[in-house]
Amino acid sequence: xxxxxxxxxxxxxxxxxxxxxxxxxxxxxxxxxxxxxxxxxxxxxxxxxxxxxxxxxxxxxxxxxxxxxxxxxxxxxxxxxxxxxxxxxxxxxxxxxxxxxxxxxxxxxxxxxxxxxxxxxxxxxxxxxxxxxxxxxxxxxxxxxxxxxxxxxxxxxxxxxxxxxxxxxxxxxxxxxxxxxxxxxxxxxxxxxxxxxxxxxxxxxxxxxxxxxxxxxxxxxxxxxxxxxxxxxxxxxxxxxxxxxxxxxxxxxxxxxxxxxxxxxxxxxxxxxxxxx
DNA sequence: AATACTACCTGCGTGC
DNA sequence: TGCACGCAGGTAGTAT
Numbered sequence: 001x002x003x004x005x006x007x008x009x010x011x012x013x014x015x016x017x018x019x020x021x022x023x024x025x026x027x028x029x030x031x032x033x034x035x036x037x038x039x040x041x042x043x044x045x046x047x048x049x050x051x052x053x054x055x056x057x058x059x060x061x062x063x064x065x066x067x068x069x070x071x072x073x074x075x076x077x078x079x080x081x082x083x084x085x086x087x088x089x090x091x092x093x094x095x096x097x098x099x100x101x102x103x104x105x106x107x108x109x110x111x112x113x114x115x116x117x118x119x120x121x122x123x124x125x126x127x128x129x130x131x132x133x134x135x136x137x138x139x140x141x142x143x144x145x146x147x148x149x150x151x152x153x154x155x156x157x158x159x160x161x162x163x164x165x166x167x168x169x170x171x172x173x174x175x176x177x178x179x180x181x182x183x184x185x186x187x188x189x190x191x192x193x194x195x196x197x198x199x200x201x202x203x204x205x206x207x208x209x210x211x212x213x214x215x216x217x218x219x220x221x222x223x224x225x226x227x228x229x230x231x232x233x234x235x236x237x238x239x240x241x242x243x244x245x246x247x248x249x250x251x252x253x254x255x256x257x258x259x260x261x262x263x264x265x266x267x268x269x270x271x272x273x274x275x276x277x
Numbered sequence: 278a279a280t281a282c283t284a285c286c287t288g289c290g291t292g293c
Numbered sequence: 294t295g296c297a298c299g300c301a302g303g304t305a306g307t308a309t
Contacts (some may be wrong), residue, residue, distance in 0.1 A: 003302060032285085059303080075303050077287090092287090109285045111309075113303065156280070163303085172302050193303090219302080262282080264300075 002059055002074040003168030004235075005135070005213035007016040010080060011056045014105075021099040023065075024049045030094035033109070040089055045118045046070060058133045058169035062124060064150040071117045071127055072107075078114030081106045133169045137210050142168050144203050151191040158194065159187035160261035162250075170210055174219060174241045177266045181240035181248075186272045187260050193275060212236060237276040240266040 002010070023046050023061035028039035037045065049065035056062065063070040072078075083104045089096055095107035095116065107114070119127055134150075150167045151158075161167065162176050171179065180187050182205035185198055194202070213219055216236040239249050244257040246269035256269050 006302080073304080075285095076301070110287090110288070111301085113285065115304085154279080165304085174302055188285090262305095 002212075003175050003219075004056075004059055004077070004210055005175070005216075007056055007059045007061060008075065008214050008220035009218040010074070011054050011061055014053045014061075014080055014082070018051050018063075018099070018103075018105055019053065020050065021103065023047050023097055024100045025098050027095075027096045027098075028094065029089070030112055033094045033107070033112065033114060035115050035218055038210030042118055045189075056135070057124075057130050059172070063067050063136075064121060065122060068118050069124055071119055071124065071130070073115050074109070075113035075115070077105060077111050078107065078109040081108060082085055086177045089102050094218045094236065103140055117272045132166060135165045135168055136167050136208055142203075142207075144200060147203050148196065148199050154191040155194070156191055157188045157260060158185060158191050159263075159265060161191050163261075163263070168206060171206065173263050174238070175209050175213065177241040178239060179209045181267060182209060187258075187267055187276055205227065207264065211257060219255075240268065242266065 005089040005247070019084070020111040026039075027199055028034055028042060041247070043157050043198045046065060046068060048069055049068060051063055051065060053064040054061060055064060059073060061072040061074070063072065083106065085102060085104075086098065087104055089106055090108070092110050093106045093108045094112065097107075099105075103233040117127065124130060135146075151161070152159055158207045159176055159180065160170050162179070163173070165171075179202065183198060185194065185202060197250065213236045219238065240255055243255040243266055245254050247253065248255055248271060251268065251270050253270040255266055258265050258267075
């Protein structure tokens with residue numbers, strides 16, 4: 001489920017539920033989820049620490065404890081579920097945090113791609129996954145001029161370039177298609193061939209698309225239940241992603257689906273013309 | 278250094 | 294019904 005808006009929604013939801021709680025133990029059923037430490041070392045390291053805050057950087061969640069942080073990435077399908085009482089984990093639960101009041105947080109992940117890691121709280125920025133991230137899209141550091149300069153340096157297709165989190169963080173396969181649709185840019189356009197006007201549109205589109213999605217509480221493709229237990233409440237309107245064959249909301253041409261850098265890619269062949277060349 | 282491809286996993290839908 | 298195959302919202306590791 002997670003691109004930046006979904007992770008932000010999870011962050012807010014979890015904050016309501018677990019801030020102030022003290023971890024009494026952690027059980028790990030799929031050791032690879034935990035980076036660097038063995039399940040038992042991870043348990044010993046974070047047990048008896050209290051969760052004071054949950055932050056987000058890009059698509060990473062950062063649980064701030066007394067001395068340490070737990071950096072958590074949901075990757076494709078990771079989910080947290082909170083239970084007020086000790087609850088039997090289902091078969092897709094790989095990590096269970098039990099708190100001193102008997103409540104629990106279950107980390108569930110069908111594909112087991114998600115990762116978590118204990119880190120000293122003063123070294124978060126050095127965590128490799130976080131160290132390489134570009135600016136947050138809503139931060140002033142994501143300014144048009146820098147964006148323009150970054151794009152000029154790469155001949156890569158714009159879509160995979162935006163997916164790799166270095167120029168701006170937070171876009172995934174859904175919102176990158178949406179942003180490119182909004183800016184009327186073909187996903188395979190080499191970044192350094194974009195015109196200043198297109199770059200300006202794209203910059204604006206990225207911020208708008210992500211902001212709108214956060215306001216809506218994220219997008220749900222398949223039905224899912226978030227940490228608070230509400231089934232996917234709002235739904236952002238998707239103009240391109242998953243709309244193959246549907247009329248483009250702008251011009252009515254059928255949305256096409258192609259593959260770009262091994263990812264399913266949706267676009268309007270009429271509004272998002274491929275550059276001749 | 279930059280780019281491209283693959284691995285990591287499970288489950289679901291499709292077509293034979 | 295069964296099986297093979299392709300596909301899924303992401304990143305890290307390896308090869309070129």
